Amino acid sequence: MSGQLERCEREWHELEGEFQELQETHRIYKQKLEELAALQTLCSSSISKQKKHLKDLKLTLQRCKRHTSQEEAELVQQMAANIKERQDVFFDMEAYLPKKNGIKGWWVSHHYVSTFLSGVMLTWPNGPIYQKFRNQFLAFSIFQSCVQFLQYYYQRGCLYRLRALGERNHLDLTVEGFQSWMWRGLTFLLPFLFCGHFWQLYNAVTLFELSSHEECREWQVFVLALTFLILFLGNFLTTLKVVHAKLQKNRGKAKQP
The missing domain is CATH 1.10.287 (Helix Hairpins)
Incomplete structure (x- = not known):
């Protein structure tokens, strides 16, 4: 051997x-x-x-x-x-036990949908249809970045205050979207959130119109329109659900002796 x-x-x-x-x-x-x-x-x-x-x-x-x-x-x-x-x-x-996703389930899915949208956007070739939507999308991206900064700054302040009061645990993180624990002092932020949601709807309508344009040959236009529509429905309905639940909870507390 x-x-x-x-x-x-x-x-x-x-x-x-x-x-x-x-x-x-x-x-x-x-x-x-x-x-x-x-x-x-x-x-x-x-x-x-x-x-x-x-x-x-x-x-x-x-x-x-x-x-x-x-x-x-x-x-x-x-x-x-x-x-x-x-x-x-x-x-x-x-805080150390597993929890169900709840109102958060959509915000987790939102990241995957947004990633898919970004990928489709990157594959959209430059052309007349792309140029018609380009400025609108850039303005939306700038607005969304500003809203995300305000949202992060606000959520960080909420978490710091609620942790100090013992109402939240130290493992909680800031997340995208609107959660029920962010209710206090939200008056200034909520209009920006809804404005961003309806801008997503506006993007969807614009892209649906562009997809029926005689010069449109790209499959990305219709897919992006559908994706923006999904983002709008998920964001708007989830935020609306949280606001409604919180208002109902506050009314219930007010009725208690």
């Missing part, structure tokens, strides 16, 4: 030993992963159960508070404070 073949055989045996170790490590990894998933499910269900009972208890205490003596009122107040403290603990616990 040649020296080179012997060296290959030694390397194979070394790799075989490492492979056995890798299989064992991977088995342990899967076991720990299953244990982690089970613990996450257990924690989430236990927290939900505790929060439901605390909510019922809080309502009961509010009803009892109207017909209590001074000494009993102090006890009710103490229990209410304990409930609030317990809810804060649950809030911190939930």
